[in-house]
Amino acid sequence: MSIPFRATDGVGAHVAGFLRVIRDAxxxxxxxxxxxxxxxxxxxxxxxxxxxPRTVLWRPQDLRRRAARELTTALFSAATSRPLxxxxxxxxxxxxxxxxxxxxxxxxxxxxxxTAPLASGADEQGxxxxxxxxxxLWSSGRPAGGSPxxxxxxxxxxxxxxxxxxxxxxxxxxxxxxxxxxxxxxxx
Numbered sequence: 402m403s404i405p406f407r408a409t410d411g412v413g414a415h416v417a418g419f420l421r422v423i424r425d426a427x428x429x430x431x432x433x434x435x436x437x438x439x440x441x442x443x444x445x446x447x448x449x450x451x452x453x454p455r456t457v458l459w460r461p462q463d464l465r466r467r468a469a470r471e472l473t474t475a476l477f478s479a480a481t482s483r484p485l486x487x488x489x490x491x492x493x494x495x496x497x498x499x500x501x502x503x504x505x506x507x508x509x510x511x512x513x514x515x516t517a518p519l520a521s522g523a524d525e526q527g528x529x530x531x532x533x534x535x536x537x538l539w540s541s542g543r544p545a546g547g548s549p550x551x552x553x554x555x556x557x558x559x560x561x562x563x564x565x566x567x568x569x570x571x572x573x574x575x576x577x578x579x580x581x582x583x584x585x586x587x588x589x
Contacts, residue, residue, distance in 0.1 A: 415438065415439050415485055415549060415552070415553045415556075416436050416437060416438050416439075416444050416482055416483075416484045416485065417436070417437060417484050417485065417486050417487070417488065417553055417554075417557060417566075418434050418435070418436045418480070418482075418484035418486070418487040418488065418507075419434070419435045419436075419437070419487075419488050419489075419566040419567055419569075419570050420432070420433070420434055420473065420476070420487055420488065420489040420490075420493075420494070420570075421433045421434075421435070421489075421490065421493065421567060421570040421571055421574065422465075422468065422469045422472055422473070422489075422490075422493045422494060423493070423571065423574065424465070425450075428452075428453060428455060429450055429451055429452045429453055429468075430450070430451050430453060430465070430468035430469070430472060431448065431449075431450050431472075431574050431578075432448060432449050432450070432451070432468075432469075432472030432473065432475070432476055433446065433447070433448040433476070433570045433571070433573055433574045433577075434446070434447050434448075434476040434477070434480055434487075434570075435566055435569055435570035435573060436480065436482045436484055437562075437566055439553065439556050439557070439560070440560075441560065441562050441565075441566070443569075444482050445480060445481060445482045446570075446573050447476050447479045447480050448476070448573065448574055448577050449472055449475045449476055449479070450472075451468050451471050451472055451475075453467075453468055462495075465495075466495055466498070466502065469493070469494050469495075469498065469502070470498075470502040470503060473494075473502075473503050474503065477503075477505070483507070484507060485507065485508065485549055485550050485553050486507065486508045486509070486510060486544075486550050486553055486554060487499075487505070487507050487508070487509050487510070488509075488510050488511075488512050488563070488566075488567075489509070489510070489511050489512070490511070490512055490513075490567055491511040491512060491513035491536070491538060492513070494511060496511070496538070497540075498511075498540070499511075499540035499541065500540055507541075508539070508541050508544055508550045509539070509540040509541050510537050510538060510539050510540065510554075511537075511538040511540065512535055512536070512537060512538075512563060512564065512567075513535065513536040513538065514534055514535060514536075515534040515535065515536060535563055535564060537554070537563070
C-alpha cells in the first residue's frame with residue numbers, strides 16, 4: 402500500500418527566469434531564457450537566434466537593442482512557465498529595456514557586478530547590492546518585503562544563485578548549437 406503524501410517545499414510555484422542575449426562570432430545574436438526553481442533545478446530552457454543586417458546604416462547599440470527585443474519577445478512567447486522574476490545581465494540589455502522595449506507584469510531586474518561600469522536608467526526604480534558583489538537594478542521597482550518575488554530573490558541570494566544561472570544559460574546555448582559542453586570530447 403502506498404502512503405499518500407504532499408510535497409511541502411513549494412519549490413514548483415516559485416521560479417526565476419535568467420535571460421541571456423549573446424552576440425556570436427557570425428555577427429548574429431543568440432538568446433536564451435533559463436527558468437529554474439528555488440533549488441536551482443532546471444524547469445525550462447528556451448532559445449532562439451536572430452540574424453542581424455551587416456550594414457553601416459545601423460549603429461551597433463541600436464542593432465543590439467533591436468536584437469535583444471526580438472529575441473526576448475520570441476523567448477517569452479515560447480516559454481510555458483511563468484517566472485516570478487526575470488533577471489538579465491546588465492551588460493546584455495540596456496537600462497530602460499524592460500520599460501521601453503519589453504513590458505511585462507513580471508518583476509524584472511538587470512544584474513551587474515559591482516566592479517563593472519554601471520549605467521542606470523531612469524526607469525530603474527530601486528537597487529539592491531548583494532553581498533556577492535552584485536547590483537540588482539529593478540526595472541519594475543524593488544519587490545516589497547514579504548512578497549513572493551522578494552522571498553524568491555532572498556532565497557536565491559542565500560543559495561548563491563543570482564549569477565551562476567547565467568553561466569548555465571550560456572552553456573545551454575552552446576549545447577543547443579551542437580558544441581561539446583561536457584568537457585569529455587564529442588560523442589561518436
